[in-house]
Amino acid sequence: MKIGTFEVWPPVVLAPMAGITNRGFRTLCREQGGGVFVSEMITSRALVERNPPTFQMIAFGDGETPRSIQLYGVDPAVIGRAARMIAEEDLADHIDLNFGCPVPKVTRRGGGAALPYKRNLLRAILAEAVGNAGSLPVTMKMRKGIDDDHLTYLEAGRIAVEEGVAAVALHARTAKQHYGGTADWNAIRRLKQAVPEIPVLGNGDIWSADDALRMVAETGCDGVVVGRGCLGRPWLFRDLDRAFEGSAERTRPVLGEVGAMMLRHAELLCEVIGSESHGLADFRKHVGWYLKGFPAGAESRRALTSVATLAEFAARIAELDPHQPWPDGVDGPRGKSGERAKVLLPHGWLDDPEEMAVPGAGAEDPTSGG
Incomplete structure (x- = not known):
């Protein structure tokens, strides 16, 4: 799989997870296998304001390549300045934009999974990011939409292609689903058919390397994004290496x-x-x-x-029993789960999908990692 100017093999991406994918965890996963290992989510405003904790979060380890930052924002101008800063100051090799976060403190301010509903605002953000990133590839991660009545992923995918985004990743759940229920892999297949020009990566319910192979086979996606599946299982990246090389060997540690x-x-x-x-x-x-x-x-x-x-x-x-064998049947959900009763959104957010207004004050906290 090729993202912009660099080859990715195996076609695997570690999903940004707040409080998880710091440099230590990324190093641990890299020791197991290959792919792209993305930082925790960084807010564009915190970056351009040179917030010290944010700069600590984007410190990469020796030999960490490609250096990948996930950037969050709602203001095209601020996103553009952040992208230019990353490129000109050589802060990373790859920028991933977050349009998938479902947490209430983000969606109620018009960010994350809520933002693609405002298609013109989405287009403006992507144009600014790509236009200011220079030679750095810009990708985006999104969800299917806000809920089943407000799906946005197919149109967002086409906008991404038109604005020069290098690849798109789809977490095949809505924001309302949060991390509950079952990921809709058919949506990944439909997105790949809608945007054949660029790589599409699938995300959702990959608990084992065999799940990843099955997702690729069933959807035609170009690669996979692994999030909760590697929590407490960093050797999953070793298994993914083997799986994409055609080996049936899997890790079952005592x-x-x-x-x-x-x-x-x-x-x-x-x-x-x-x-x-x-x-x-x-x-x-x-x-x-x-x-x-x-x-x-x-x-x-x-x-x-x-x-x-x-x-x-x-x-x-x-003091643990070192010979205790790997338990059967433990591949499955870890971390957050459960569906939301509703998605919190700004007042009137669903009234006009064409509206271009940038969300108001507070939409971007001056801190990162949310």
């Missing part, structure tokens, strides 16, 4: 191997954050994902989430 991966992940977080106590605190949310399906009791889990030093963490890992 608990001792999982523990070693947990320790490596914790070490990387401590290094990136610069503090063992803060790095281990950040790791707490990963413990349940790594141990899903294993008969590790509540006491073991509590012990792993209450340590303050890497030495203590390693000692608690050593």
Whole structure:
């Protein structure tokens, strides 16, 4: 798969996930397999205002290539300035635009998955991003739409082609679905048929490498985007490497191997954050994902989430049964799930899809990672 000027093999992208895809986690996943590994979401306003925490979030590791930033924004002019800044200051090799975030604090301000409903605003943002990015490829990630009555993905895909976007990724759920229900892979197939000129990547319900192969076979998409499927399973990228090379070999680690991966992940977080106590605190949310399906009791889990030093963490890992086999039937949903009763939107947002007005104050917080 080719995105702009660079080849991507295997055709796999790590989805940006707030609080997850920092440099430490990206390094861990890169150690397992290949692809494109995207930063946490960065707000365009925070970037152009040179917000210090935002610049910490876009620090890339040695040898991390292509360096990929996901950019969020609602104002074409600010997006354009951010794209120019990334290109001129060599901050990244690839810009991905977020039009898929379903969280209420984003959609109620007209951003994320809500924005493609305003087709002219979408077009203006894409034009500014592509026009200011120089030689850097610009891609976009989106959802099917706001809900089943307000689907936007096919028209948004055509606008993306017309404005020079290098590839589009579709999370095959609506914003209303959030992370619940089943992803509509038929929508990925329809999008690929609608925009044959550029690569289309599919996202949603890829819990194993075999799911990825099945998605490509069923939809004709050019590649896959992996999000929640790699939570507590960074070796999924090793399996994806093998799968796209035609190998049937899959990773089924015993608990001792999982523990070693947990320790490596914790070490990387401590290094990136610069503090063992803060790095281990950040790791707490990963413990349940790594141990899903294993008969590790509540006491073991509590012990792993209450340590303050890497030495203590390693000692608690050593107490796990290293020979415990990989549990059957544990590939499946992890992380957020559940459908929303409704999507929060700005007042009157659905009245006129042609309206060009930029969402008002507060639509872009001066911080990133949301």
